[in-house]
Amino acid sequence: MNEAIHAIYQSVLEAEPWRSSMALISEYMGCTSTTIVVRPSSSTDLGYLVCHPTNGKEFETAYKTKWHLFDPFVNLPHERVVLISDVMTDRVWQDSSFFQDYLRFGMPADADHGMGVDMVTSAGTVSRLRLYRYPELPPFSQEDKRRLSMLVPHIKQALTLTAQMTRNEAVREIYEEGLDRLNIGVLVLDEHAQLLRANPVACHLLAAGDGLRLVGRELETCTPAETRELRRLLTDAGTVAAMSLSRPSGRRKMAAVVRRIPMVEESDGRCRPTHAIFLRDPDAQARPAQEIARQLFDFTPAEANFSIELVNGLSLDDAAVKLGIRRNTARAHLRAIFMKAGVTRQSELVRVLLNAVLGLEVARD
Secondary structure, three states, X not given: OHHHHHHHHHXXXXXXXXXHHHHHHHHHHOOOEEEEEEEOOOOOOOOEEEEEOHHHHHHHHHHHHOHHHOOOOOOXXXXXXXXXXXXXXXXXXXXXXXXXXXXXXXXXXXXXXXXEEEEEOOOOOEEEEEEEOOOOOOOOOHHHHHXXXXXXXXXXXXXXXHHHHHHHHHHHHHHHHHHHHOOEEEEXXXXXXXXXXXXXXXXXXXXXXXXXXXXXXXXXXXXXXXXXXXXXXXHOOOOEEEEEEOOOOOOOOEEEEEEEOOOOOOOOOOOOOOEEEEEEOOOOOOOOOHHHHHHHHOOOHHHHHHHHHHHOXXXXXXXHHHHOOOHHHHHHHHXXXXXXXXXXXXXXXXXXXXXXXXXXXXXXX
């Protein structure tokens, strides 16, 4: 039992939660098949479920896309382990289209060889655990129900932990994507000033090695003096500090802001984030966001393209050359853009577009 409980909590940290724990619960309970429906299917959401054995991917897909609508072994009393035979006769169960056209081809379990429990998570989702045995095996007993009941509180807690971690990860990805689109690199360091995490912009800057590079898991600048200064900032008691980083390429210096991350009181203090370094390349170009600019200001596609080039620092003439249009056409675009954006100067236009558009482009798969 201890091994099954450990697997339940370990599944929270796995790339595919619940896969290994379903295998161990199957072994512990002597089941042929075990399924957890973490999030039930609906008309707008296929939901999420995991089956054991793992060769049941087609079984999972078929249930999510169709057969969940015909499953009669649902809406069980919450937190109470029951057999199929506790809620319906074997005749009703085996005559159901769910059994006849779906389950019996892979798992022809009769009403005494199927067991389940519905659990309400802290968010109000009703998750389901279903266990089946082949008919030639012993039917589930009261002892089996008792043993599964002892696992239910642990499964519920693991469901809550998994949901919380998933929400935190989703929020983190949103923030990270926002910083990427603003061309801000973020490095997260531990208490030994070693790299824990870097967003894509920071990874690109480190790979280029033009101003900052990674040696092992430690950061080095391109001059000994700046490396010493960076390390001093990382050991200083101040909350926020900044410095500029020279670049061998001759490009303008890169800005680096060092921010101390306060220790969470409950943390064990080891391998934890202690500092974040925010990097900004002054020569980085704004990401194209023509579609956002077009929608916000009712620009035509040509006007949107022209406006983004102005944001990237090009003059009217340079933007015209880059886009392959005549100067008179560029001036006509500029007048229309001024009118639609409600500005009268190019510098004001750049400010408005930077505030309204930069970083808002949504990634497309």
